[in-house]
Amino acid sequence: MKRNLNIITSMLAMAVSCAASAATETVVPLDVSKLSPQQQAHWAKARANQPASTPLYNYDITAPTVSAVKVGATVNAGLKYAEALISLTVRENLAGLSTVYVTLEGPDGQQASSSWSSSYPEKGRQTLNLAVSMSDVTQNGTWRVKSVQVADANYNSTYYNEAQLAALGTTTFEVVKAQGDSAAASLQSGGTNLTPVVSRSTPPAGMLPGSNARVGLRIPVTDAGTSGVRSVSVTLCPVGQYWNCIYLGGNVSMRGQTSVSVTVGGTLNSYNQLGTYVVDSVSTYDYAGNYRYYYSGDPVLSTLLDVSTVEVTE
Ligand SMILES: [Ca+2]
Ligand SMILES: [Ca+2]
Secondary structure, eight states: OHHHHHHHHHHHHHHHHHHHHHHHOOOOOOOGGGSOHHHHHHHHHHHHHSOSOOOSOOOOOOOOEEEEEEEOSOEETTSTTOEEEEEEEEEEEEEEEEEEEEEEEOTTSOEEEEEEEEEEEEEEEEEEEEEEEOTTOOOOEEEEEEEEEEEETTSOEEEEOHHHHHTTBOOEEEEESOOOOOOOEEEOSBOEESOSEEETTOOOTTSOTTSOOEEEEEEEEEESSSSOEEEEEEEEEETTOSSSOEEEEEEOSSTTOSEEEEEEEEEOOTTOOSEEEEEEEEEEEETTSOEEEEOTTOHHHHHHBSOOEEEEEO
């Protein structure tokens, strides 16, 4: 501690002596009249080209602002891809508009939201049209823009509440035919085993030796409601065992598919021993967030799925 104090004291002494020597220097002002006409012209030109004071660093401390809000027409939420359109006019001074987040609220408090982000944030005035998915809403009636947040690339942001937004344009719109989707997706009979026998030492086609072998199934799934099947996950475990299992997953790329065969896949891991694996559990998800879990031993698994076993060999 004492040593630190000595260092600080000597640094302070140096600083004082530097300041003292700087203060003794005198700056002689330029007497332009003593220059030649050519020198005077050159001096005037150089001076005209140089701003009076140039900031050292133009650091952005100003958040983007919203100057106008406009909502689209009535939304028919019964459609598979129902969307509410929100138009925002945003101004950003320097670092560039980076993210925009919009929240809508229904007559009974249900919310829907959308976000936008730029991978090349730009300054200036821009009008953004954001589409908020309304396929899952269940509330008919008057919806409103609840909040908007705009941020620049330098993390300056402005938050607008409902009242502030209402003063900037139109913020309410009607929703009709909303029914929502509260019914989970479920397994159908059938299915295809893409890899009934898997060689642990054989890599997938076109891949380097040592790459993990691949396991795949096609699982038929149906969804009640409007949102459609989203994904399926399957666990295959060694017979009579609930560890060292194989985990498979698969997604449906498009919304609104009520009956679809989902391809699920995964790879073997080093802990997967040789032998017979059986379907232990299955989960099915829809786009509205509903899911159904078929637990180990659920009779549905054996009565519905044609996919039964995967044999892992050396
Ligand atoms: Ca800014
Ligand atoms: Ca559903």
